[in-house]
Amino acid sequence: MNIELINTNERFILINNGNKDKSLNIDKHSVKASISVGVPKNNEKVLTRIENVKGIIGCIQLVSGHYLMIFKEHNHVATVTGKKIYQMKDVELIPFFPNQQSLVSIPDQDAEEQHLSMIRWLLSSENFYFSYDYDFTLTLQRQYSTTTTTTSGSSLGERCDSRFFWNEKYVTILSKEHGLGDWILPITMGFVESKTLGGTCQFTLISRRNLNRSGTRYNVRGIDKKGNVANNVETEQIIEIKENTFTSFVQVRGSIPLLWSQFPTLKYKPSVKFYGDEKENSQALEQHFKQLHQLYGSTTVVNLIDRKGAELKLGEAYEERVKSLKDVHYVWFDFHSICKGMRYDKLSILMDQLKDDLKQYGFFFVEDGKIVQKQQGVFRTNCIDNLDRTNVVQSLITRHSLENQMASVLNKQIPSTTFKGDQFEYVFKNIWADHGDAISTQYSGTGALKNDFTRTGKRNFQGVLRDGENSVKRYYLNNFKDGFRQDSYFLFTNPSVDLTTAKQHESKPPSPLIWIFSFVFAAIFLANLYLPSATSSIGGFISQTTVLVGSVFFALKLAMKYQASIVDKPTLFKLDSIYKN
Template sequence: MPTAAAPIISSVQKLVLYETRARYFLVGSNNAETKYRVLKIDRTEPKDLVIIDDRHVYTQQEVRELLGRLDLGNRTKMGQKGSSGLFRAVSAFGVVGFVRFLEGYYIVLITKRRKMADIGGHAIYKVEDTNMIYIPNDSVRVTHPDEARYLRIFQNVDLSSNFYFSFNSVLSYSYDLSHSLQYNLTVLRMPLEMLKSEMTQNRQESFDIFEDEGLITQGGSGVFGICSEPYMKYVWNGELLDIIKSTVHRDWLLYIIHGFCGQSKLLIYGRPVYVTLIARRSSKFAGTRFLKRGANCEGDVANEVETEQILCDASVMSFTAGSYSSYVQVRGSVPLYWSQDISTMMPKPPITLDQADPFAHVAALHFDQMFQRFGSPIIILNLVKEREKRKHERILSEELVAAVTYLNQFLPPEHTIVYIPWDMAKYTKSKLCNVLDRLNVIAESVVKKTGFFVNRPDSYCSILRPDEKWNELGGCVIPTGRLQTGILRTNCVDCLDRTNTAQFMVGKCALAYQLYSLGLIDKPNLQFDTDAVRLFEELYEDHGDTLSLQYGGSQLVHRVKTYRKIAPWTQHSKDIMQTLSRYYSNAFSDADRQDSINLFLGVFHPTEGKPHLWELPTDFYLHHKNTMRLLPTRRSYTYWWTPEVIKHLPLPYDEVICAVNLKKLIVKKFHKYEEEIDIHNEFFRPYELSSFDDTFCLAMTSSARDFMPKTVGIDPSPFTVRKPDETGKSVLGNKSNREEAVLQRKTAASAPPPPSEEAVSSSSEDDSGTDREEEGSVSQRSTPVKMTDAGDSAKVTENVVQPMKELYGINLSDGLSEEDFSIYSRFVQLGQSQHKQDKNSQQPCSRCSDGVIKLTPISAFSQDNIYEVQPPRVDRKSTEIFQAHIQASQGIMQPLGKEDSSMYREYIRNRYL
């Protein structure tokens, strides 16, 4: 009987596109190249997409024979080797999707990727480069004059800029990026009875060759494999894959998210702890700063981003045996019908309420979605200005207060929406108020209400000597740990600068509780100017810069140092440049970017006989679809929530075990050695030759290497408060210098490995180096990965010859004191007395030997030294194993056990059958 559950790993992780005049053949395989699938794409249809998936799993030999037959069958003359009928077009790592404008379809392939994070052995990749290939043959192509313009608009969405995926996220995946860690681990810990019933409903999908042989039931080594549907709100290529979703096997579907992903290593006395930050940008009502404000008619708000911080002990890789913790918070525009007119070319266009909503209908839809995904309580931290000479931001505050007050009167008292208004800009101008101290108080109250997720029960020391704040912590306590119930929703006007600082302070408070829950600190409190907080602050600044570039067109203007009032004078000039860059982007390039987003997400579909995208005066009707049709039946203005959702609060309805959620799961039964669930094989890849220089865990940002001071006598704890002149930044140099040194080192050390002779691609020409995977390389500001030589190179450049006192703590030119010399002499005598003297050597005089102390060991260890070692005793079992090994070399074999037979049969099946 199966006794465990594991995420399913996709069998399509490498792709090769082969081309003939009539068809494209997309060959996909797993990393070990033991299982293959083939997709056939017709090229004779000018406007329709015809795809054939036989859903057969091929071996390497079968694929070789298939490609050989295709090559022979498509040559112009039988037996003529000079004109091959099948040639290799491109290598890739995944299919982004298929898109059509006014002519035929294009296929978009990921040709280059970079590893950005590692969560429980599951790699998260960033899209580095893509290739867009036109499918129909030139002989059947029907040209259109506007096709090239649509193609340029579509390609304005830079897929190499902060798009992420995991093999394979979503329907067939190793880690689902569209869901939180809490959801992913909750699914894996479902009761076995639920998994059995769900597997029975999908019996056709769960067929396993070993079931007929009885190996699973007899050996009891079966494992449930689980995969779930994606949360489509955070998937950006869903529209591009809709056309093939019902046609091809789910392993071909690779969903990507847009936002940010960064990971750093916190080294606590040699114990590695990974801090990961993931931001998921919503694909609903997406757009640029001034062109997308407020909410649409379905309750989706502009600039909605879900930020999750994950803490894991990297000493143990498994999700079931390891220690993992996470905390989630959200940012998003004020859920009202409002906008700003940018035609006046003002730095701050006036805020306009476009539509009266006295019953807060759009806010009700928005908060109902949040109840379903996050549970209760929902806490709103509103940072917009409240006191202004001329009403500007205050308009939003007044309307939001009215909407929340109206909605709360119908909710149960224990699940009402918590509203926290705080004029952050006003407190920043005050000399008597510390902004971050006030934010820290708010953060403490928020985390105590929502709690956080951790997959292990409270440690014995926290139960025996609990901290006062730990007893007041909210959330849901379960036998296997804690669940976060509820969410913090932070907003200002743009949801950029002020919001990012507030989220950092809440994340810093939650990080302290996460470290305390894993037994890494004795109190749930973290101080500024420690290595841990500086590492975490850099992650959040990279996170804020990336989201600001995506929505506002520039990096952050006000950072954490700005609100701490410790930013250098040069920062003011940088802030001015960022402000000008943001203004220029909003005024001149936002309209083109908005058109590209609308086309990429499928909000606008080009159609013959209808206005083109660039001819539309506004995209309002594209995002508010109810304005162009009859109004749908609205839900009650008093019972504005979904009944099933409110029934299970404070737990999020998406994580409740019920019939609706079970239908979103696909459960299969595997042998425990199957590659689809073997995360050890997926992570370590024993079939590949690797180098420590390219190992991701050694290349990522480390608190010990990049933040800890390099002087002697410094406390190595990352939780020790450092003085500004003690920080590792002063030794390593600034960030740009370190990144430049990293890039130079990577360029010199990242020579691609030689291609395998056993690979299927050996029958054709190799692709260029741009198709190869780069897992240890370094990106720009959004990538926290740095190689180990960066800090050393900067240090040597600054000071080639350093004083001996600074390096070793002593000055060797000074003579030893009498006390030190006496201690050293005693040490030498003790060492001489413990070693056997040579027979030919001169015997020491009795006067010298009388002063030597004879030490008698009291332990059970042997008295080994550099001259002789006593042979260890070998137990009986080890002796039998060695004898069996000797006999095997002589042809005398021992009988195999059942488990060894099962493992060998599995190896033969994967390798040759």
Template sequence: MTLPFRDVNVHVSPDSYTFTSPSSPNAPALILDRPTGDVRLSDGPPPAHKRVSRVSSIAGILGIISLRLDKYAIAITKAQPMGRLRGHMVYKVIATDFLPMRERQIHDPDEDQFLSLLKTWILPGPMYFSYSIDLTNSFQRQAAMDNSTPLWMRADDRFFWNRFVQSDLIDYRRNGGRSHQGPQPGADPYILPVIFGTLEIRPTTLKGTPLTLALITRKSRFRAGTRYFTRGIDEEGHASNYNETEQIVILNDSNSRMGGFAGTGDMQSGKLGGSDGREMQIMSYVQTRGSVPVYWAEINALKYTPKLQVRGIETAMPAAKKHFDEQIRIYGDNYLVNLVNQNGREKRIKEAYEQMVEMLQTSSVEKTKGDMITDEKFHIIEPSSSKQEYDRLHYIYFDFHHETKGLQLHRAMLLVEQLHDALIAQQYFRGVEMPANGGLEARNLQTSVVRTNCMDSLDRTNVVQSMLARWTLDRIFVDLGLLQRGETFATADTAFEFLFRNVWADNADTVSRAYAGTGAMKTDMTRLAKRTKAGMFGDGKIAVTRYYLNNFRDGPRQDAYDLFLGAYHPATAAVGPSLVLAARRPILIQSIPYVLAFSVFLVLMALFTPRLPDASVLKPRLFILFWLVVAGWCLNFILGNGMLYVNWPKLNPRPWATEGYQDAISNVRKDKLLGPLVARHERGLSTARYLNAEEGKKRIE
């Protein structure tokens, strides 16, 4: 069994970076030649470098990325132990470092900004890894795998977060290089899979019984991005903000095992056998979340409620089929829980989702259940008979906002009751550790999955997922004999209940920060099991913060995702000599917010500056009135042309952003005051540049 090295030294010299493992002196060294960045393995023991400038100890290689001028190895320089799963230590990436292939004498503005994007938005993110256990796969999928294959080969491609930046190493492993042709298994220990999301491991007790509660949320690397710039699905069927969440309970887990080093046998795995002889049991329950799988977008224009755009359902059918093909193949039956509002702007998304499901199923039967609070409490779409693959889709609509308004959280349990029979049939995974081969023997399998969504698949979604996880966890504890039938852990053990709530609330915040830039709303429902006025006030502050971030900060964050995950290739994107990340608006339009700020400053100065008793009153009033008019005009212009002031992604421009920009510029040219000036001095947005960028992106793909 080949596992990643858990101790890696990097030897820095003018002509190469050489990576070695001190605990495996006979293993070949991985060498990155400078300045080309070519990958190769040393023949036999690593060569002795006469000109090594320094030797550093690192936790692993996150990957290799090519930017505009240079190629960089990204080293994990600091990792924090987070706890053990099945006795395997799990780590969080704390610090990273870029190792450039060239010693740059000249700083390129784009290159510096690319590095800044990665350092600011991606590398500080919640990334986790293990040298000896596969974090990308659920325990049920792990039980069906061959543990003799290298760890990176077992990784789930959806959640292998650093897969793109590992491409150079993986390509060399599979095909070799100039000096070594063919597969290179010696590179396996240097390829370290990393996940992005939530990982909480909490050793605890339930009514005096020791156990480990763990929660893992894996964010998909496909169609990853920010809230308003990444919605719906793409042509390959990848849903935005797609996450798999696995709740894990481990009995008889030994958390006192010491971790070994890379080498052979138990020391390389970092896993030693327990001494008490009791078999280790692992129970896990998996849920998924993701954006509504149709083509839709919300278009920022500085309005609090963006414009909603939904394309035809027929055009999205091939993509939706790819999405659900994968979902059914991996998880079995899918229970699609839709939590968007049934009225207002969200109604279009609800109807689009339902039309999609009806078109996928052979023939559907709809049932609607209402009550005095809402016209439609549940809307269920089920296949009339099971004739084809998509008849394994079961759609359940629940109007979460209307049902729980007025702080009535208990009404959300109506959804759990509606899903009761499905949850009973769904089961959960139960496996037993097999010490002989280090694998898992499956004793019970989860046969379906609940896929939950709201508009963002964040706040409402997390509340519902935590409720389903709670219901299943009670069932697991009853099956294990830790609880009596009809008993719940909420009443049986208040300390465990407190732990459970906070683990799920922390998960909500982590997923929300990755997508929306803030912590989650409605976490009082999860932490306190009730809706509070303080929680509603906190949600108001989050809403204001999201408005600011989604309009003015998410463009660079989206660019960072696209850069790290390979949606944009700066080394091969031919967009001309102009700076890729430079602002393209006319200088006059860029200056208006500054004029607004200056006007407000002058008005405040005039209002609060002391005046002499005999000073004239008329002139200050005219001064204040003039600058108030200027400020009012600037504010009206900014709000009326909001498309010009949203901080859009620049590496992969959104089609609606380009179209909206051109429309806004056309309107400005018609303005009696600014029109002639803009037309005369406009640097403008180069439509040709955007078309070239899109064309280059297609060629790369």
């Protein structure tokens, strides 16, 4: 698709592939859209022209007025059932009127610039995907299971899953009137990668991030009262043999579905706080699993958290409630304890516990355009972050599903060597490792830990060092940068937020710990001045060491005491409020 955008003083005119007779017109005063001839009127002044626009994200309203969100580049990442999927790139926000910001107060102008930077940061992350003709928000099973009366003549925007339709609230001006719906282009945050196996077989991995309860690692945990959980991602692995012949296997991840939080406090592992009473927690959890059952059928819960510390309390509370549910099989596998010492071979213990459900749930299989079998259930995997341990286990589950697919149906379609050998191992492991890094970066700010095992099949010392590096980065980002990132998620997914009363996000200093280190160095300086200069003596050495250690300890105690003014927190909403709605 190549769209020419003509920006006049009265409207936006969007001409698709030179078809001026059916151009999209967006009136800047009424903020309404219509289809008409795409030629500026004599009394209209053309402000700018942009050629080769690839799609419209929608219209967003900030304090000064509306902005048209577009993107000018895309990257072809996969083809599924003959339809192309793209990665969205080069986003631009165009104000309806060039001088609209000057009509509001200086503080509002400053706040709006910040809000614009939040939206640009989120949309320019290269984590959004779309298709012009493929319903990217629906799994293949749901696409094939939808009745023809539902999809006949409807646009992508009318039949997609709202959980993954990230720009749904920004395309409301493109109503169901004839022709307007064709301009709706749903975008989804997630991951897509595809590789060819054996010359003809296409291996594709697609993940879709739920926009409800979206956000960053420590700022958004658990569940809300509507059953939405944090870091909720649906992952679909597709094996396409030939045209209209393919398999699909779907699994999900999401935060432990209880009312709990773990807000950043400068501690490496912040304390867990529980919310609500027994009834509220049970109702939220039951609502969540009801939704899972409606979407996927039976559910196997794979809980990978520790059986000690704060994770133990979460696990016990989760286990107590979930075991009373019907059609839910609960498995608690203490990943860190069982696999300690890099003994990842012990994951076979977990797979033995899941093998019966894997066979029972099966997978979706279409042969020559006809449904042969459907997937009857889903694996819901979680750890504390639903990132590192989760990605390792999800990759193993889908590998075992692939073995079942080969043994039952694919052996009649492709050579038995397709899913064996170096090429398959390289493709499978690297796609799943790329997937782990992408999903982790969206939530935590860094790539996944333990990803050396996913990428190579082995745990090694170099991978442990890389995990240490990423852990340090996570600590810094989660404590000193995630307030801005959380506000960005919240602003884009909640367009109804009142920005006229919202506080401006106050950026923290480049390093909030500068003053702490300054205190330490000052203490060292004073120690050199007033303590015995004969540091070669035992007494002088002990004195200076005591001052240094004491200064560091005192500075850290001060940091913990005043962490509220150091940690970068979101300002567009109160953190506790996301557990009370």
